[in-house]
Amino acid sequence: MYSTLEVDIRPGLGLGIFEIGSSLWTVIDRLRRLQHAFPQVDIKYDPDTSAITPIILHVRPHLDLLFSGRYQRLHTICLRKLRDPSPPVILKYKDTILSSTDEVLRRVGVSRTFGPTYPGDDLRYPGLWFSFDEDGISEGLKRPHNEDRTQEVKRVLISQKENDGRAQDALDEVEECSNMAGDIARAVVKVHDGVTLYLYPTATSQPLHIKIGETTAQDLTVELGPPLRVHYKEDERMKIHSTSDVAGADRETGYFYNYFQHGLDFLISGPKHVVKKIILHSNIPGSPLFQRYKRCNWEIEGKPEDDEDDTPPRKRFYDRFETISHFLSPREPPPSMLLDRTDEEEDLKLPNPATRLHGYDGIILEVTESSQVVSVTLF
Structure with a gap:
């Protein structure tokens, strides 16, 4: 019934x-x-x-x-x-x-x-x-x-x-409305610096500047509210690629603030409780992380051409990987690593389950086989 x-x-x-x-x-x-x-x-x-x-x-x-x-x-x-x-x-x-x-x-x-x-x-x-x-x-x-x-x-x-x-x-974007209040309208990324968040309502909200190595966990809670989840760092599989002293790396601890409702993750250092990494998610349909996070409308900002340039170049989440890669490094793309997020989920069937990680100076792109960037990591 x-x-x-x-x-x-x-x-x-x-x-x-x-x-x-x-x-x-x-x-x-x-x-x-x-x-x-x-x-x-x-x-x-x-x-x-x-x-x-x-x-x-x-x-x-x-x-x-x-x-x-x-x-x-x-x-x-x-x-x-x-x-x-x-x-x-x-x-x-x-x-x-x-x-x-x-x-x-x-x-x-x-x-x-x-x-x-x-x-x-x-x-x-x-x-x-x-x-x-x-x-x-x-x-x-x-x-x-x-x-x-x-x-x-x-x-x-x-x-x-x-x-x-x-x-x-039908293909137009939705005009800004009261239902969007408190959501992130766009996130401007600066490598080696952090991210500036612009919230709705855009006419009255002040931008939030989150700086790597400076913004604290308490600052995030005050500005964005409490995270939906606090996840203590357990996955150490990437440590094998680290050039740091292994003994020192083993002593380092940290935890994630997961803001699924904003499409953001922050890795917080254990000892100082400051932001070490920022991860922004694109919520691409068909990708392994689809719908775990809300779409974060990120833009990677480059250096202005001169001191009077108030419109520095930017690449956005919907630009193809090749375009963003050339923007970050005009040379050949760096070597990539294969990541399959469905390894531990046998029943999950996706058209493109594997992604590749491309590392640059201060930033990592996670890319699908169709050249869409599903996440950006700043460190």
Whole structure:
């Protein structure tokens, strides 16, 4: 027996528990916690443009959630199969039931609740769209104009009020909104220095400068809040590549502050409790670390051409490895090491499970076989 899915419409803002502007990481994390209510979720994306592909979460059988390509923010919510009883759907607007097992939502019912709108095959309001097609295949095709008052609504779409859900807006980024407050808008990386974090709301938030060797664990807690996890450093497999004194390295301890909600990790030194390493994650679909971290929109900043240059060159998370590598070192790329994060997870099947680590002076890039950089490590 399926439990009833009861959702309320908030034009331009959301539907039920889903809020326009929410991050992909946040929504999937919430769906995992509510598996009893949403047992089947499919993730669809274009593997050929994995770094900037729009992503669709198909929450069977009623919901399609479209996320923007670069910032992975919930752009459009589509509710469909209103009459499918598995599970039954109750659709509400404020205190009014629009659709249920006993109430069919028709064109006349929409007009009575939301008022007049422009003529057309669909009914469009700011941040809200009622469609009489089962899917979007016929959208944009010429067909006889039909305004039958008894037409049954097949789909309901919610997007920001800046657009009306038309197909040509589907690939746009989500405009900054209150739902993003406290999230990182972008992270500017400087090798041998650290990272500057710019938070939402961008107009009023002060940037946070986290410096390697100076920023303390207490500073991170004050500025970013407590980490979701504190992980004590146990994996010493990379120590074999170290040129440091082995006995001294064995005495060195440290622990990680994992900010999954920001796409960041910080390695803190044991004795002084200052930041030793910073790891920024790209959350690339199909990669081994996909969805463990929220996407951090990082940019690697180079040196300005002269003292008056206030726009130094930068390379971003969606640039291909070859471009970023040449930016960091115009010479040949350094030798790489193979890393398979699925070695200890036999049941995990991925198209590109292995990545390669490319080390430069003060920075390490983790790269997929398709030349996408999935993480950046500063040290």
